[in-house]
Amino acid sequence: MSAAYIMTDDDRWDAVLRRDRALDGRFVTGVLTTGIYCRPSCAARHPKRENVRFFEDGAAARETGLRACKRCLPDEVARDEGAVLAAIAAIKESEEPLALADLADRTGYSPTHFQRVFTRHTGLSPAAYARALREERARQALSEGGRVTDAIYDAGFSGPSRFYENMEGRMGMTASAWVNGGKGVTIHWAVVPTSLGDMLVAATDKGVCRLSFAEGREALEGRFPAADLIEGGDEFSALLEQVVAAVEAPTQGFDHIPIDVKGTAFQEAVWRELRKIPAGETRSYADIAAAVGKPGAVRAAGSANGANNVAVLIPCHRVVRSDGTLGGYAYGLPIKEELLKRETIK
Numbered sequence: 001m002s003a004a005y006i007m008t009d010d011d012r013w014d015a016v017l018r019r020d021r022a023l024d025g026r027f028v029t030g031v032l033t034t035g036i037y038c039r040p041s042c043a044a045r046h047p048k049r050e051n052v053r054f055f056e057d058g059a060a061a062r063e064t065g066l067r068a069c070k071r072c073l074p075d076e077v078a079r080d081e082g083a084v085l086a087a088i089a090a091i092k093e094s095e096e097p098l099a100l101a102d103l104a105d106r107t108g109y110s111p112t113h114f115q116r117v118f119t120r121h122t123g124l125s126p127a128a129y130a131r132a133l134r135e136e137r138a139r140q141a142l143s144e145g146g147r148v149t150d151a152i153y154d155a156g157f158s159g160p161s162r163f164y165e166n167m168e169g170r171m172g173m174t175a176s177a178w179v180n181g182g183k184g185v186t187i188h189w190a191v192v193p194t195s196l197g198d199m200l201v202a203a204t205d206k207g208v209c210r211l212s213f214a215e216g217r218e219a220l221e222g223r224f225p226a227a228d229l230i231e232g233g234d235e236f237s238a239l240l241e242q243v244v245a246a247v248e249a250p251t252q253g254f255d256h257i258p259i260d261v262k263g264t265a266f267q268e269a270v271w272r273e274l275r276k277i278p279a280g281e282t283r284s285y286a287d288i289a290a291a292v293g294k295p296g297a298v299r300a301a302g303s304a305n306g307a308n309n310v311a312v313l314i315p316c317h318r319v320v321r322s323d324g325t326l327g328g329y330a331y332g333l334p335i336k337e338e339l340l341k342r343e344t345i346k
């Protein structure tokens, strides 16, 4: 979407229908029959389109005699945003985790109301947001090099055991293997011809860590510069066979194939959602953002989709644009189109 993009009333109505929180504060929705105006995301039942008029803001709506909705409090948007921004700044600056009551106190809201406002804006509770921020910082420090324990303390964890509690089960590789570009990890790999072109498959002993098209050893080395790369291997060949079968006949399902990926908490949440889309069905980027509890993060969901390391098995090709067009695909639209085509033929 370009900067010069101008919203039409149709766009506004679409935003109302999907209750798009990202547009709260950009306009209000007046309902002539009830005499009330709302924010776009109001949870109340949708009015009939013919009874709706859009206004720049609450003041413009009030001029025509409309009253603010008591449910979505459209005039509180700016105050809510200010409160959320202030809380985020406080969380970022604080060395210690902040109590909900403490955060609410700084904003002048009651703890329950503040929790609701914060969650509506960020998709996460304040506590979950603080946790995600600490994990994010740890990942960043780890990928920049340095000792693992330093990275852990720098990120605001109280110590290594708390860090591993948060990270365990989320990353296939251990933290120290990751900081070293896969040092100490053996990755078996192969390039195999398929009906979609040459496919690179690579796996650790925990599962497939890379599946891509038109890539070879060099690309794999770029991703895992310190890993022990071994072409082929007996156990790997058995896995490879399953992967090729899954790509050639995706309707048979591939939940049984193990995957070893790592990303940010948000990326991993998106990838988990992608795995839930049945073959033969598609979702929009907005659907995925909503499914991970961050309905406003449509663009971020698109980026997480694009950052997927394991094509097909994490079926990012099943995400299309809201208007039904295909959107992008890392390996070219013809492959996406072909994958979707073979999935709809049962």
Ligand SMILES: [Zn+2]
Pocket: 037, 038, 039, 042, 043, 044, 069, 070, 071, 072, 073
């Ligand atoms: Zn409302």
